[in-house]
Amino acid sequence: MLARIKRFLGLEDKPKEQAKPIKPKEEESSQQEVEKVADKPKIGYFHLSGCTGDGIALTENYDILAELLTDMVDIVYGQTLVDVWYDDENNPYAIDDMPEMDLALVEGSVCLQDEHSIHELKKLREKAKLVCAFGSCAMNGCFTRYCRGGQQAQPKHEAFLPIGDIVQVDCTIPGCPVSPEIVAKVVVALINGDMDYLQPMLDMAGCTANCGCDLQKNIVNKSLCTGCGTCAMACQTRAIEMREGRPEVNIDRCIKCGICYTHCPRSWFPTEQINKDLGL
Numbered sequence: 155m156l157a158r159i160k161r162f163l164g165l166e167d168k169p170k171e172q173a174k175p176i177k178p179k180e181e182e183s184s185q186q187e188v189e190k191v192a193d194k195p196k197i198g199y200f201h202l203s204g205c206t207g208d209g210i211a212l213t214e215n216y217d218i219l220a221e222l223l224t225d226m227v228d229i230v231y232g233q234t235l236v237d238v239w240y241d242d243e244n245n246p247y248a249i250d251d252m253p254e255m256d257l258a259l260v261e262g263s264v265c266l267q268d269e270h271s272i273h274e275l276k277k278l279r280e281k282a283k284l285v286c287a288f289g290s291c292a293m294n295g296c297f298t299r300y301c302r303g304g305q306q307a308q309p310k311h312e313a314f315l316p317i318g319d320i321v322q323v324d325c326t327i328p329g330c331p332v333s334p335e336i337v338a339k340v341v342v343a344l345i346n347g348d349m350d351y352l353q354p355m356l357d358m359a360g361c362t363a364n365c366g367c368d369l370q371k372n373i374v375n376k377s378l379c380t381g382c383g384t385c386a387m388a389c390q391t392r393a394i395e396m397r398e399g400r401p402e403v404n405i406d407r408c409i410k411c412g413i414c415y416t417h418c419p420r421s422w423f424p425t426e427q428i429n430k431d432l433g434l
């Protein structure tokens with residue numbers, strides 16, 4: 155369980171195994187892809203300065219949710235999905251009893267003025283083998299980038315950072331919110347050690363692109379743009395219009411989710427994987 159991922163990240167010295175071939179499309183279903191879950195991965199779901207949209211996306215996997223929560227994984231920490239967390243207003247150090255886990259899904263950015271959140275984030279980094287920035291707020295700050303404090307009941311809460319600015323992040327699932335399907339696919343890929351599927355999430359662990367401007371700077375200005383329009387389709391606030399075959403960003407509508415950049419086929423172009431999927 156998770157052995158390939160640990161080896162990939164250098165947590166074990168054994169050589170890398172070849173990833174197993176992708177199954178034909180007609181055989182695909184979230185449940186069928188799981189080989190065998192003899193030892194269920196332990197997962198923690200952490201809610202920092204987020205809106206729970208990513209947690210809701212997880213629960214929208216109706217076809218797989220019951221199996222996911224009972225047979226495929228053990229959720230060992232989480233205030234929303236399960237009533238298992240370690241906090242006590244009379245004992246700020248209760249959180250130190252957090253259990254060890256294989257994967258921490260962290261939703262939301264982290265507020266620098268909130269000691270509890272900082273403590274929880276640092277503690278989960280100690281306890282989790284893999285830390286995943288779950289959604290755009292955790293990955294790049296998203297709309298919490300606009301926070302500047304001054305609001306009741308916590309006017310001093312003014313600085314919100316992506317979790318990668320405080321602790322090391324191993325992988326990321328971008329989205330505002332993430333799509334239900336990608337959550338299910340990532341969990342299944344983790345269980346199966348499917349590195350082909352997980353590679354983009356691992357590559358994006360250090361990605362802080364969070365604005366339509368990143369398209370201009372890293373794609374258009376480098377002559378990489380093909381004018382495909384994927385960025386405009388992916389933007390949920392319709393901040394992007396295609397003008398003369400190139401994206402034009404209305405910055406007043408941009409919520410800094412970074413989805414246009416992570417969906418652009420020229421920001422990460424998986425030629426090998428595409429050829430494999432197409433049988434070429």
Ligand code: SF4
Binds near residue numbers: 392403414
């Ligand atoms: S342009 Fe749209 S997709 Fe891109 S970062 Fe802004 S809101 Fe997100």
Ligand code: SF4
Binds near residue numbers: 369380384417
């Ligand atoms: S998704 Fe990328 S390649 Fe396609 S139009 Fe947008 S910037 Fe250009």
